[in-house]
Amino acid sequence: MKVAVLGAGEMGKTVIDHLTKSPYVNEIVAYDINKKQLENLSCPKILRTTTDLNNIISDNEIKLAFITSSNNAHKELTLACLNAGKAAMCEKPIANTVSDAEEIVSTAERNRSFLQIGFELRYSKLYTKVKEWIDTGLLGQIVNTHCFYVCSEFFGKKSWRIKKSLAGGMFLEKLCHYVDLPRWWIGDEVVDVFSACAPNVIDYFEIRDNYNTICKYRKGAVSQLSFMMAPAASFEGDPLRNYIDQQHGDGHCLQYFIYGTKGAAETDVFGRSIKRWQFSDSEKGMKSKLAEQLKWPAEEDHFYFHNTTDQTLDIVERVHKGLPPRTPAKDALESMRLSYAAELAGETGRIVRIDEIN
Template sequence: MKKIDVAVLGLGGMGGTHVGAAKASKYVKNIYGYEPDAGRAALRGKELGVKATSDLDSILNNPEIKLIYIAAINPVHAELTIKSLRAGKAVMCEKPMAENLKDAKEMIKVQKETGNFLQIGFELHYSKIYMTAKEWIDKGLIGKVVNSHCRYYCSEFHSRNTWRSNSKGTLIGEKLSHYIDLQRWFTGSQVKEVFSMTAPNVVDYFNHPDNHQISMRFKNGAISNLNFCMYLGESDHRDPLLEMLEKQSDDGHFLQYHIFGTKGAIETDVFRRRIRRWEFTDGPEHLVSKIVDKVTYTKSEDNDWIHNTHGQNVRIAELVAKGLPPENPATDSFETMRAGFAAEISEREQRIVKLSELK
């Protein structure tokens, strides 16, 4: 079995998760870390138990390092991805792919030029709640998907004066790209046009909107809607998706999908730890709707079911060690980014934006 060395660029919270996945992979030999500040590199390297450096070139020029995980702040994703691809590395880059269309396009261009592995961190494709929904859709259990609604209300856990709250980049890239990506995945069609609105902020210290209402129309006629606000759930001061408290199931936190098909519907409900399916049949007087499937899981299974970054990254190390291509190609993630950038334009210019405008 071939083992590879890997590096993690950016050793913050998510960098720690990536190091944990690399440690859990039987395909990984040595793990290196990078932080631009030497003091922070030494500190985080010690805390995470990896060889950390502030010299990026020492990582890029190390021929044993085959795979680079990028978990740095969003503005440097494109630059680090491009440098790593050009240095001959396979790359797994966290979402958002980039903060603007130009950078995202450049990442795809360099991936195509180099032919190297590039996968974006849309780990919900590896999370059982959404994999189950996709499996039911692919089996035809709800017929053709015609509409989907995502309702995501959480608490404010980004905090004053952090890179997230200070960023001018919207939460469409930082958070909602995951959920736009799922609406594309479930619908199985290209996005044709986007209309998005945002209401005045409640969180006055964010440099970007704290709420978004994004509607998309797909080429096959299906539509979708995503409603997000970052303040309703009772405060917990931590990422509510990582700290699943029983009380959050009824204190204003919602992360639900309703996926409507011609023969039935699916509901995914993160804060209630369940996925359900409805079946529609012809009754003598009216359409009959019945709940026919319900799967629940326990708190100890949250990671596998909700945000399986760990499982995704363990799998990516295996793919790279075996010389296999990405399971979720970056070109597909680019389409999600394009829809997100279209939503940003729509909010600024207060109009419907056709995806064909974003060349």
């Protein structure tokens, strides 16, 4: 199968690398508006490059396109591919506004096209373990999740990510993953979102560097996210490569606490650990005991966290076999709606109802 990658930056390079490992891919075409980005690509035999979008759109042999440009170009590129009859994988955040995201998803539905969004944490061995515990009933009904996330400023002053008009905001660019997971685990829809944000520490950001966000679900569950960018120690290099080793014990933290009616779980990226507690009743009162703890070796970090490898290979296989996306784009759109609501709540300081976001 011939596959295109639109946007040859860090994520584009990562996807190209994964694609070269797929048994279904025999040719890759990389497109970018910036010629220099294409020159930087390591060039296996099956890779071609172009700065002309028409070469992608008019090539009927290209069946699948990965949209890995900066967020502001997702809409133009994804719609062009879908309307040309291609399957598409669009990186999160789908688009920078809810109306653009809705247009992309409804175009895919109307054309009956394959469209999957880049929520690769749903392929993470760490977070799928939690889902497995939930689906087999070990945790009971999930009533509360809390994510505690502290990192360093790794965007940099020159990045498009710190510009509101290009990135959309911290929730759109980064935190959408961390509200998507609780939605997936809880299996219900959010009705209200509240974000309390302190003044920025990073004064050159046009976007917020901290969020305390609380989501209230229809059936009563609550999920909370506490995020701060800046306090953890800085490091050089791509945060997606060997970063757990680099950041372990230097102030970085990414933990979820997941509470159900029958048990609880804790995921700890930097501790490379996942735990499960089981609740029971006794004459004296409720008891909880540690029932399971799993650890993983450093070589498995990628698969336990941002597992873009399995996501890319799975998408290619699905398109090749004519199967639907693993996560429907409509589902991803609801996590994005939640992210736009969290951004709006941060801007206005009020509770935002999800049904306002359309």
